[in-house]
Amino acid sequence: MTSLTIPAGMPQYDDVPRFDVARVRADFPILDREVNGHPLVYLDSANTSHKPRQVLDVLHEHYALxxxxxxxxxxxxxxxxxxxxxxxxxxxxxxxxxxxxxxxxxxxxxxxxxxxxxxxxxxxxxxxxxxxxxxxxxxxxxxxxxxxxxxxxxxxxxxxxxxxxxxxxxxxxxxxxxxxxxxxxxxxxxxxxxxxxxxxxxxxxxxxxxxxxxxxxxxxxxxxxxxxxxxxxxxxxxxxxxxxxxxxxxxxxxxxxxxxxxxxxxxxxxxxxxxxxxxxxxxxxxxxxxxxxxxxxxxxxxxxxxxxxxxxxxxxxxxxxxxxxxxxxxGVGMRAIQWHEKELTAYALDALATVPGLRVFGPTVPVGRGGTISFALGDIHPHDVGQVLDSLGVQVRVGHHCAKPVCSRFGVPAMTRASFYLYTTTEEIDALVVGLEQARKVFD
Known part of the structure; x- marks a missing residue:
């Protein structure tokens, strides 16, 4: 996987620091595994993030020495x-x-x-x-x-x-x-x-x-x-x-x-x-x-x-x-991480807009929002959406996300949530969209 491609319509600034997503991903051992016969697509970083080798090594060394x-x-x-x-x-x-x-x-x-x-x-x-x-x-x-x-x-x-x-x-x-x-x-x-x-x-x-x-x-x-x-x-x-x-x-x-x-x-x-x-x-x-x-x-x-x-x-x-x-x-750079997620969010909002019947909760523009997107897919229960996605290796969170008043405010019992981090790629967002299309076919 290569560095992120900037979505159409997003400004390009020469002074914005960037990093190679592929190099970052290589630091996270868990990203090499498969789930249900598919490459792991982890879109649940708002729940918990993965740990790079540099952190795992320090944890081990402290206990060992x-x-x-x-x-x-x-x-x-x-x-x-x-x-x-x-x-x-x-x-x-x-x-x-x-x-x-x-x-x-x-x-x-x-x-x-x-x-x-x-x-x-x-x-x-x-x-x-x-x-x-x-x-x-x-x-x-x-x-x-x-x-x-x-x-x-x-x-x-x-x-x-x-x-x-x-x-x-x-x-x-x-x-x-x-x-x-x-x-x-x-x-x-x-x-x-x-x-x-x-x-x-x-x-x-x-x-x-x-x-x-x-x-x-x-x-x-x-x-x-x-x-x-x-x-x-x-x-x-x-x-x-x-x-x-x-x-x-x-x-x-x-x-x-x-x-x-x-x-x-x-x-x-x-x-x-x-x-x-x-x-x-x-x-x-x-x-x-x-x-x-x-x-x-x-x-x-x-x-x-x-x-x-x-x-x-x-x-x-x-x-x-x-x-x-x-x-x-x-070392990666917090401004670079912030900009990477801003571009990912813009890409994801555009990609999710192509899925018929999908409703995004919260801001629908990548301004004043972070890389966490919750949505409903028609009348399909989020738990069913999550199970279909998991069968394809795509890991999202479903439920009320420890924010039940927000779900009540928008009149739904639960939401499906995809959340991004420094190791997330546009290819993973594409996999999410493919999985959502599959969920529509299963439950239509």
Whole structure:
């Protein structure tokens, strides 16, 4: 397979960096396999990405040669493991242009990262409301206190991981949950921004790129309004950090979250980035080893971030491998990956438009959208579409994609989703279209 051919109508810029897709694909062992007697066509990278040899080798080498616990031992293996672990933190910080390496908290995934922020609000609110002497004698930052009359704002576009934690927080504290609706084109409806985000708002938590619609949310107007009312802003960047250059300074969010397994890294490792002064003001969520400053039988004081939020033995090898994934993506070039996916998306939208009866959900133009396309094929159930495609070696995701409110908004129980990454080719999109034509024949 060769480098991508630019679709008709797409501008060609000399200053856009590019890479050889065939060379990239050669780094991913799994892409050489067959499924059901056909070459593997993997179009499910929004679900999880594949791992290049460069990451797999680092993961193996760490366990084979450097395995030890971190921040606990002065012996050689402990020192090597700690240096590799903290070195990975520094790589991640640089990848998103974090002002300080201490602003990067390693978590299990994006879901845990969001829950840490939500439970920090909960813990701060309980402290503030608990009667003496039950209330610990700790100062609580007012920005994290929630109660009746306060509001949390999300959107109808959210993955369940950025919806359920806030529902639970609202139930625990008596706060009110509100949300941005969706337009028919699959974009955020910001027409009621001033009425939705008000002085009662304590936090706004939004997806940066939708995992189901592919919509890229331009957050500048929302950010400006958040600053005007003194609220906090969290962005779920699970589908943006792997696919485009992300600069937390430019984003001007207070927190972002993302996950390793969607960016060529292993499962079991994610990231919470937060402004340093906010992390320092947040109460801890998990208690245990390594997150303490000092412990007596009566009271504990806590370590500074990020250790405060990393209780217990962390995912050490996974973090080191995530650092290797950052090295790999940086070597390919995030602008090049972004442009590659933009061209793929334009090609795919044109190709899917040739399939009779196919309805694309979300933006139908490659502007303000990423390389994730969800669709319906007439009245054929997505599970049936997925089974036909799988019989041809084409791997897509079917279902509600952990975004049931989006499916409800568009009046369908489920969707079929194809999602692209740096190793995806136009030939694979052609295979998808052929498979969809086959599904039509089977179920007509």
């Amino acid at each position: 450097h395995n030890a616990n971190v921040s606990r031992s002065v012996h050689t293996l402990g020192t090597e493991a700690t240096e590799a672990f903290e070195g990975a933190r520094a790589k991640v910080a640089a990848f998103v242009n974090a002002p300080s390496v201490d602003e990067v908290v390693f978590t299990k995934n994006s879901t845990e990262a969001i829950n840490i922020v939500a439970y920090a609000f909960s813990n701060a609110s309980l402290r503030a409301d608990a009667p003496a002497p039950a209330a610990p004698s700790r100062e609580t930052d007012d920005r994290f206190r929630l109660g009746p009359g306060d509001e949390i704002v999300i959107s109808e576009m959210e993955h369940h991981s950025n919806l359920v934690p806030w529902q639970l927080l609202a139930e625990r504290t008596g706060a009110t949950l509100r949300w941005f609706p969706l337009t028919e084109q699959g974009r955020l409806d910001e027409s009621g921004l001033a009425e939705l985000v008000t002085e009662r708002t304590k936090i706004v938590s939004l997806v940066h790129v939708s995992n189901i619609l592919g919509t890229v949310n331009a957050t500048s107007r929302i950010t400006q309004r958040v600053r005007e009312v003194g609220a906090l802003l969290l962005l779920d960047c699970s589908q943006s950090v792997p696919h485009m250059p992300i600069d937390v300074v430019d984003l001007d969010a207070d927190f972002i979250v993302f996950t390793g397994h969607k960016m060529c890294g292993p499962t079991g490792i994610g990231v919470l980035w937060g402004r340093g002064e906010l992390l320092a003001a947040m109460p801890p969520v998990y208690g245990g080893g390594s997150m303490i400053e000092t412990v007596t039988m009566a009271r504990t004081t806590f370590a500074a971030p990020p250790a405060r939020f990393e209780a217990g033995t962390p995912p050490i090898a996974e973090a080191v491998a995530l650092g290797a994934a950052v090295d790999y993506l940086t």
